[in-house]
Amino acid sequence: MTAPERRTIESVRADFPMLAARMNGRPLAYLDNAATTQKPRAVIERMSRFLSSEYATVHRGIYTFSQESTRLCDEVREKCRAFLNAARPEEIVFVRGATEAINLVAHGYGRRALREGDEVLITELEHHSNIVPWQRLCQERGLRLRVAPVNDAGEVLLEEYRRLLGPRTYLVAVTQVSNALGTVTPLPEMIKMAHHAGAVVLVDGAQGAPHRATDVRALDCDFYCFSGHKIYGPTGIGVLYGKMKHLEAMDPYQSGGDMIESVSFEETTYAPPPAKFEAGTPAFVEIIGLGEALDYVSSLGWEWIGAQEEALLRLATERLSRIPGLRIIGQAPHKAAVVSFDLEGIHPHDVGTILNEEGIAVRAGNHCAQPVMRRYGLTATTRASFAYYNTAEEVEALVRGIERVRGVFA
Numbered sequence: 516m517t518a519p520e521r522r523t524i525e526s527v528r529a530d531f532p533m534l535a536a537r538m539n540g541r542p543l544a545y546l547d548n549a550a551t552t553q554k555p556r557a558v559i560e561r562m563s564r565f566l567s568s569e570y571a572t573v574h575r576g577i578y579t580f581s582q583e584s585t586r587l588c589d590e591v592r593e594k595c596r597a598f599l600n601a602a603r604p605e606e607i608v609f610v611r612g613a614t615e616a617i618n619l620v621a622h623g624y625g626r627r628a629l630r631e632g633d634e635v636l637i638t639e640l641e642h643h644s645n646i647v648p649w650q651r652l653c654q655e656r657g658l659r660l661r662v663a664p665v666n667d668a669g670e671v672l673l674e675e676y677r678r679l680l681g682p683r684t685y686l687v688a689v690t691q692v693s694n695a696l697g698t699v700t701p702l703p704e705m706i707k708m709a710h711h712a713g714a715v716v717l718v719d720g721a722q723g724a725p726h727r728a729t730d731v732r733a734l735d736c737d738f739y740c741f742s743g744h745k746i747y748g749p750t751g752i753g754v755l756y757g758k759m760k761h762l763e764a765m766d767p768y769q770s771g772g773d774m775i776e777s778v779s780f781e782e783t784t785y786a787p788p789p790a791k792f793e794a795g796t797p798a799f800v801e802i803i804g805l806g807e808a809l810d811y812v813s814s815l816g817w818e819w820i821g822a823q824e825e826a827l828l829r830l831a832t833e834r835l836s837r838i839p840g841l842r843i844i845g846q847a848p849h850k851a852a853v854v855s856f857d858l859e860g861i862h863p864h865d866v867g868t869i870l871n872e873e874g875i876a877v878r879a880g881n882h883c884a885q886p887v888m889r890r891y892g893l894t895a896t897t898r899a900s901f902a903y904y905n906t907a908e909e910v911e912a913l914v915r916g917i918e919r920v921r922g923v924f925a
């Protein structure tokens with residue numbers, strides 16, 4: 516990885532063309548980074564250059580452009596390996612995103628090894644993508660879905676979690692960071708406890724990978740996934756990491772070209788991982804864009820990213836908690852830069868609509884996490900989610916925007 520360079524916020528913002536956009540006549544304050552992130556010029560230009568002057572398919576070609584495409588994709592697989600500190604590049608499977616990665620594991624690992632009466636354990640914090648695939652698997656296979664609850668602050672209750680783990684627990688699926696509340700889960704402890712009970716662990720890193728260094732070998736998780744579009748890369752591409760012994764034992768998720776060793780009408784044998792899970796022509800333009808996005812994040816360095824986002828979280832929490840009638844949902848001491856809030860007597864859609872008029876982009880809704888919303892007696896919140904490129908001025912604009920909302924509804 517390239518050595519991180521010290522950057523000013525102005526120069527970093529200048530790398531993101533979209534951050535200069537205006538919305539409804541105001542400078543855009545983009546505070547919806549937990550939904551998707553903006554793209555640095557390096558990603559946009561790399562994809563554009565590849566499409567304009569290097570484009571050719573992967574795997575099949577014997578001609579130069581195709582060989583070069585193949586080499587570029589192999590290089591990105593190695594970058595993903597290094598990014599997660601996986602042991603081997605073959606443990607990196609390219610998928611469409613975190614959702615597809617979780618479905619792949621539910622299908623390929625779930626079906627193979629689960630026995631009736633076994634249990635899948637998730638937490639109350641999970642995104643629908645880390646609930647519904649397990650729920651469907653449980654329904655189909657006669658398994659039981661168990662859910663570890665959270666406390667009022669939004670932290671997983673570790674004693675409850677420990678109590679729910681047992682000899683029947685086959686698999687634990689847990690998020691690294693909650694997209695709805697920002698809670699950072701205590702993965703090292705949770706993974707140790709799960710392994711002690713004999714369960715394998717899938718970590719949903721969709722909100723974790725973009726904001727903190729992740730070491731899958733130090734964590735010792737069995738599976739880990741993230742989405743390219745939430746880490747300043749393109750849509751339509753994501754990564755599933757799996758320990759080789761699991762990937763080898765798993766059934767393919769989809770089947771077709773590129774995932775086979777030999778095919779006849781009587782029998783097909785599969786290629787080894789990762790090819791076994793990558794049926795069809797891969798999203799190779801997006802793979803190349805993802806590689807560029809990971810390089811960009813590495814060039815900033817986790818220390819700078821962490822300091823920037825921590826300062827934004829502290830400022831936003833401090834400023835918003837002084838607004839009368841505003842309740843921050845999710846106050847875990849260990850949190851990522853997400854501030855979800857409820858404004859007394861005002862529907863989040865109304866909050867979001869008025870903020871939109873001020874050029875402020877926030878999410879208003881259930882954040883694909885209805886169960887955790889219910890936990891707090893809500894159907895929706897307004898959520899501001901920050902990235903390192905956001906500024907203190909944008910936090911102040913948000914505060915002024917919320918004051919305007921309160922004025923309108925007074």
Ligand SMILES: *Cc1c(COP(=O)(O)O)cnc(C)c1O
Binds near residue numbers: 613614692694721742
């Ligand atoms: C966004 C998100 C997902 C799903 O990611 P996709 O890119 O939509 O597949 C899963 N889990 C969490 C925590 C998320 O924030």
